[in-house]
Amino acid sequence: MLKRGLKAVFFTHLPLYRAPISIYSFSSKRYQRAMSTSVGQVTASLQKLNLEVPPAVEGSYPDGNIVDLGRNYITKHLAELTGVDAKIVFPALEWSTTLDKGDLLVALPRLRLKGDLNALAEKIASDFPLGGYLSKVVPQGKFLQFWFDDQMLLSLVTKEILDKGAQYGSAPIGVGKKIIVEFSSPNIAKPFHAGHLRSTIIGGFLSNLYEKLGWDVVRLNYLGDWGKQFGVLAVGFAKYGSEEKLADDPIDHLFQVYVAINNDIKAEKEAGVAEADSIDEQARAFFKKLSDGDQDAYKLWAKFRDLSIERYIDTYARLNIKFDSYSGESQVPQELMEGATKTLREKGLITEDRGALLVDLAPFDKKLGKVLVQKTDGTSLYLTRDIGAATDRKAKYNFDKMIYVIASQQDLHVKQFFKILDLMGYEWANPKKEQLLHVNFGMVLGMSTRAGTVVFLNDILNTTKEKMLEIMKRNEDKYAQVEDAENVADLIGIAAVMIQDMSAKRVYNYEFSWDRMLSFEGDTGPYLQYAHSRLKSIERLAGIPEEEYLNAKMDLAVILGNEPKESDFPAEEYAKELEAYEYRKQKVSYLVKVLSQYPDSLRFASKNSEPSTVVTYLFKLAHQFSSTYKVLRVVGEEHDVMLARLTLFACVRQTLSNGLLLLGITPVDRM
Numbered sequence: 163m164l165k166r167g168l169k170a171v172f173f174t175h176l177p178l179y180r181a182p183i184s185i186y187s188f189s190s191k192r193y194q195r196a197m198s199t200s201v202g203q204v205t206a207s208l209q210k211l212n213l214e215v216p217p218a219v220e221g222s223y224p225d226g227n228i229v230d231l232g233r234n235y236i237t238k239h240l241a242e243l244t245g246v247d248a249k250i251v252f253p254a255l256e257w258s259t260t261l262d263k264g265d266l267l268v269a270l271p272r273l274r275l276k277g278d279l280n281a282l283a284e285k286i287a288s289d290f291p292l293g294g295y296l297s298k299v300v301p302q303g304k305f306l307q308f309w310f311d312d313q314m315l316l317s318l319v320t321k322e323i324l325d326k327g328a329q330y331g332s333a334p335i336g337v338g339k340k341i342i343v344e345f346s347s348p349n350i351a352k353p354f355h356a357g358h359l360r361s362t363i364i365g366g367f368l369s370n371l372y373e374k375l376g377w378d379v380v381r382l383n384y385l386g387d388w389g390k391q392f393g394v395l396a397v398g399f400a401k402y403g404s405e406e407k408l409a410d411d412p413i414d415h416l417f418q419v420y421v422a423i424n425n426d427i428k429a430e431k432e433a434g435v436a437e438a439d440s441i442d443e444q445a446r447a448f449f450k451k452l453s454d455g456d457q458d459a460y461k462l463w464a465k466f467r468d469l470s471i472e473r474y475i476d477t478y479a480r481l482n483i484k485f486d487s488y489s490g491e492s493q494v495p496q497e498l499m500e501g502a503t504k505t506l507r508e509k510g511l512i513t514e515d516r517g518a519l520l521v522d523l524a525p526f527d528k529k530l531g532k533v534l535v536q537k538t539d540g541t542s543l544y545l546t547r548d549i550g551a552a553t554d555r556k557a558k559y560n561f562d563k564m565i566y567v568i569a570s571q572q573d574l575h576v577k578q579f580f581k582i583l584d585l586m587g588y589e590w591a592n593p594k595k596e597q598l599l600h601v602n603f604g605m606v607l608g609m610s611t612r613a614g615t616v617v618f619l620n621d622i623l624n625t626t627k628e629k630m631l632e633i634m635k636r637n638e639d640k641y642a643q644v645e646d647a648e649n650v651a652d653l654i655g656i657a658a659v660m661i662q663d664m665s666a667k668r669v670y671n672y673e674f675s676w677d678r679m680l681s682f683e684g685d686t687g688p689y690l691q692y693a694h695s696r697l698k699s700i701e702r703l704a705g706i707p708e709e710e711y712l713n714a715k716m717d718l719a720v721i722l723g724n725e726p727k728e729s730d731f732p733a734e735e736y737a738k739e740l741e742a743y744e745y746r747k748q749k750v751s752y753l754v755k756v757l758s759q760y761p762d763s764l765r766f767a768s769k770n771s772e773p774s775t776v777v778t779y780l781f782k783l784a785h786q787f788s789s790t791y792k793v794l795r796v797v798g799e800e801h802d803v804m805l806a807r808l809t810l811f812a813c814v815r816q817t818l819s820n821g822l823l824l825l826g827i828t829p830v831d832r833m
C-alpha cells in the first residue's frame with residue numbers, strides 16, 4: 163500500500179503576497195512586549211553570521227519569521243536607494259509566484275517612482291548591497307527579484323525551527339486579545355449533517371490558528387437544543403424511549419425516537435386526526451411548559467442535553483477538539499431577547515402584523531427583506547436567539563472578535579442578524595470594526611456512510627476507519643508490521659476526511675469521495691501522513707541519538723557533499739556529476755525556502771480564514787521533501803554529512819507535524 167512513487171512537484175504556486183500590514187495589526191506597545199523576550203536570540207544569531215540587524219518595520223515579526231527578517235533588510239536598503247519611505251516599501255515586497263523567481267519581488271510602480279523604471283531596476287540591482295542576506299538581485303523589466311542567500315536561510319531557518327519546535331510558525335500577533343470561535347453547533351436529536359462536519363473541521367482549525375497567533379481563544383458550541391422539536395422528542399420518548407438505551411447511546415437513541423415519532427405525526431396528518439388530540443399539540447404543550455419553567459419538563463430536557471453533550475465531548479476528542487463552552491439556543495436569556503425587541507421598537511424599526519413583530523431590513527439592503535423577530539404566541543425564533551446570544555457573549559466575554567463558522571446556506575440569516583445588531587447601535591457590530599465575522603463554506607455532495615444516515619460524527623469517523631483498515635489489510639506483509647493498526651487506521655482516516663475538506667477554498671462545494679480521499683497518491687490526507695511517517699523512519703533508521711544530530715552545524719557544503727572537481731573525473735562523467743550536484747543544490751535550496759515560508763502561510767490563512775492556504779503549503783512541503791530525499795540519502799554517508807542531513811529532515815518533520823496538528827490531525831510515526 164505504501165507506494166514510493168510520490169509525485170515530485172517543485173514549482174507549485176504560492177499565493178501572491180499582498181498588503182501584509184493589515185495582518186500584523188497590533189499596537190506598538192503590544193508589539194514591543196512580544197518582541198522583548200526574543201530579540202536577543204535573533205540578534206545573537208545574526209552577529210554570529212556577521213549579518214547586520216535591520217530595523218524592524220512596524221508590523222514585521224523578524225524573530226519568528228525569517229522571511230520578515232529578509233523583508234526588513236531589503237526594506238532598509240531599498241528605502242535608502244530610492245528615498246521611498248520604509249512604510250511604503252515593506253508592504254510592496256511580495257511573494258514570488260514560484261520558487262524559480264526568487265524569494266521576494268517588488269514592482270517599482272508600487273513604490274510610486276517615476277521615470278524610466280526599467281533603467282532604475284537595473285541600477286538598483288547593481289547597487290544593492292547583498293550583505294550576506296541575499297545571493298542576488300535580479301532586474302526584470304520594472305520588477306526586482308530578491309534571492310535569499312542559501313547558507314543564510316539554511317542557518318537561520320533550521321535554528322529557528324529547532325529552537326521553537328512545536329511553536330515554530332507562531333507569532334504574538336493577537337496577544338491580549340480575545341476571540342470567540344463558534345463552530346460545529348449540531349442539533350440534539352437531529353442528524354449531524356455535512357454542514358456540521360465542515361463547521362467542525364474549519365472551526366477547529368481556525369481556533370488552533372488564532373491560538374498560535376497569540377489570541378485568547380474561546381471555542382464555543384452553540385447547540386440546537388431548543389424549540390418545538392423538544393416537545394416532539396418528549397412525547398416520542400414517553401412512547402418509544404428506553405432509559406437503558408438512552409444511557410448506552412443517547413445520540414443514536416434520541417434520533418431513533420425522533421424518527422419514530424415523526425412518522426407517527428405524518429401518519430396522523432394523513433389520517434386527519436383532530437388538532438386538539440394530535441401529537442403535535444402535545445408537543446406544543448410540552449414545549450410551552452418547558453418555556454414556562456416547569457420542573458419535570460426541564461428535568462427531562464436537561465437529561466437529553468447532558469447525556470448528548472457527554473458523548474459529543476468524546477467524539478470531538480477524536481478530532482483533538484475541546485470546547486470551552488457548550489452553549490446553545492436554550493441558553494439565551496429571555497431578558498436579552500425582550501430587551502432586543504424593546505431597543506428595536508425604540509429605534510422605530512419594529513412593525514406589527516397581527517401580533518407578530520417584524521423588522522424591515524429592505525431600506526438598508528434590499529436583499530435582506532423583512533424578518534420576523536417575535537411570533538404571535540410570544541415565543542422566540544432562531545434569529546432572535548442569535549441576536550440575544552451575541553449580546554450575551556459580548557457581556558460575558560468582552561471579545562475583540564467573534565467568528566461564526568456556518569454554512570453558506572445560512573448567509574442570509576447571518577447577514578440579517580449582523581445587520582440588526584448593527585442597527586441596534588452596538589459599536590462592536592459595526593461592520594467597519596470587523597469584529598463579527600461569518601466564515602461560510604460550501605456544501606458536501608454525496609456524503610453517506612455504510613449505515614445510510616449519518617447520525618453523528620462518530621459514524622463518519624468509524625466508517626472511514628473501517629475503510630482505511632480494509633485498504634491497509636490489502637498489503638498483508640506491511641499490515642503485519644504495523645503496531646496498533648486500529649489506531650493508525652483511525653488517524654489516517656481522520657486525516658483523509660479533514661484534508662479532503664480543507665484542500666480547496668472553503669466556499670466551494672465538493673464531492674465526498676471515499677476512493678479519492680483514502681488514496682495514498684495525489685494530494686490526500688494519507689499522503690501527508692505517509693510523508694510524516696517516512697520522515698520519522700529516516701530518523702529511526704539512522705540510529706543516531708537526537709541530541710547529536712540536532713546540534714549539527716548546518717553547513718550547506720556539508721549537506722551537499724563536495725562539489726565535483728574536473729580533475730577527478732573523465733570529461734563525460736564530470737559533466738554528469740556536476741549536473742547531479744547542481745540538481746541536489748537546487749533541491750536543498752528550494753526545500754529550505756519552503757521551510758522558511760511556514761510562518762507566512764499561517765498569517766495568510768488567518769487573513770482570509772482559509773484552511774486551504776495551510777493545506778496547500780503542506781503539500782508543497784511534502785512534495786519538496788519527497789523529491790529532495792531522492793537525491794539526498796542519509797544512511798551510508800559520512801558521519802557529519804549524515805548529521806547535517808538528518809537535521810534538515812528533522813526540521814521538515816517538525817514543520818509538517820506543526821501544520822498537521824494545526825489542522826487538527828495527529829501525525830502518525832509509522833504506518
Ligand SMILES: NC(=[NH2+])NCCC[C@H](N)C(=O)O
Nearest residue numbers: 347348349384385386548568
Ligand atoms: N449562531 C448560529 N446560528 N450558529 C449556527 C447554528 C447551526 C444550527 N444549529 C443548524 O444546525 O443549522
